[in-house]
Amino acid sequence: MSDSSSATTDLRHRVSQRFSLALLWMLGKLPPRIAFAIGEAVGRLLDHFPTQRRRVAKRNLELCFPELGQAQRDHIIRVNLRYTGRAVAETALAWFGGARVDRIPCKVHGLEHLEAAQSDGSPVVLLSGHFLCIELAARLIGPRIRMAAIYKPMRKKPLMDQAMLRSRSRTLADALPRTELRKIVRTLKEGTPVWYAGDQDYGIRNSEFVPFMGVPTPTTTGLMRLSRMSGARVVPLFFNVNADGSGYEVSLAPAMSGFPTGNDRTDAQWMNAVIERGIRAHPEQYLWLHRRFKHPPPGERPAYANALQKPHNRHGEIQ
Numbered sequence: 001m002s003d004s005s006s007a008t009t010d011l012r013h014r015v016s017q018r019f020s021l022a023l024l025w026m027l028g029k030l031p032p033r034i035a036f037a038i039g040e041a042v043g044r045l046l047d048h049f050p051t052q053r054r055r056v057a058k059r060n061l062e063l064c065f066p067e068l069g070q071a072q073r074d075h076i077i078r079v080n081l082r083y084t085g086r087a088v089a090e091t092a093l094a095w096f097g098g099a100r101v102d103r104i105p106c107k108v109h110g111l112e113h114l115e116a117a118q119s120d121g122s123p124v125v126l127l128s129g130h131f132l133c134i135e136l137a138a139r140l141i142g143p144r145i146r147m148a149a150i151y152k153p154m155r156k157k158p159l160m161d162q163a164m165l166r167s168r169s170r171t172l173a174d175a176l177p178r179t180e181l182r183k184i185v186r187t188l189k190e191g192t193p194v195w196y197a198g199d200q201d202y203g204i205r206n207s208e209f210v211p212f213m214g215v216p217t218p219t220t221t222g223l224m225r226l227s228r229m230s231g232a233r234v235v236p237l238f239f240n241v242n243a244d245g246s247g248y249e250v251s252l253a254p255a256m257s258g259f260p261t262g263n264d265r266t267d268a269q270w271m272n273a274v275i276e277r278g279i280r281a282h283p284e285q286y287l288w289l290h291r292r293f294k295h296p297p298p299g300e301r302p303a304y305a306n307a308l309q310k311p312h313n314r315h316g317e318i319q
Contacts, residue, residue: 028096043085105247142171
């Protein structure tokens with residue numbers, strides 16, 4: 001790529017990011033009830049478009065809930081897209097909503113489990129997954145659980161990354177790039193709980209092929225390494241929106257006693273089972289648009305081979 005083409009592409013990306021941030025800023029300045037309504041309305045519209053992400057979500061549900069009928073899975077997708085639209089509004093409010101956002105109701109259940117895990121001075125990793133309301137829920141619990149969070153920097157979207165970090169710095173103790181292992185371990189040993197999501201496909205390196213929602217897939221062993229290096233206990237942490245949309249709930253469970261066992265395969269299965277419990281409690285609020293099963297076991301067909309193809313209409317034309 002020539003220098004001029006690269007500069008043009010970079011300018012286009014920056015303009016796109018600034019436009020997106022402007023929209024988020026405007027949405028974040030609205031009363032939460034109105035912002036949520038707009039986000040959910042956009043989510044409902046998404047259900048009418050056969051986008052690649054929607055096809056990925058459909059495929060994920062086929063793989064993870066084979067016991068459900070197609071009508072039941074379609075219902076989950078419809079509700080999930082509504083929550084996906086709402087998540088955009090939640091992000092806008094978390095980043096740009098100001099102090100009034102902190103008045104949104106948020107109940108925390110099981111705080112005693114975190115306190116018990118820390119009672120002897122042990123570091124704590126808060127094990128979670130990518131639930132749609134995570135950005136706003138994490139802000140709302142900031143005053144009660146002063147934690148750091150591991151994240152993947154948005155290197156291709158630096159302006160969005162900066163906005164996210166500015167927001168998180170107000171309520172989190174720190175935001176830790178997932179590649180900075182020493183800093184993460186140091187933060188744990190200093191007594192700050194660290195949020196960690198182990199539910200995405202980072203490839204086969206440093207992973208074990210174990211079932212996730214019944215589907216064999218690469219599962220990161222990062223949690224096991226963190227726990228061994230820091231001596232941290234692992235406390236499950238989950239977020240969800242109330243059924244009526246009036247507020248949020250955060251649930252902590254007892255620490256995973258005996259974790260890690262020293263067997264990465266066993267521990268990866270254990271971690272997945274814990275995350276699955278959170279997903280099954282509120283399946284419509286999970287990030288199904290993510291390609292969790294990108295890397296199939298050797299010799300198996302890619303999970304998204306059909307989902308990534310553009311659909312054809314009845315005349316054979318690409319839609």
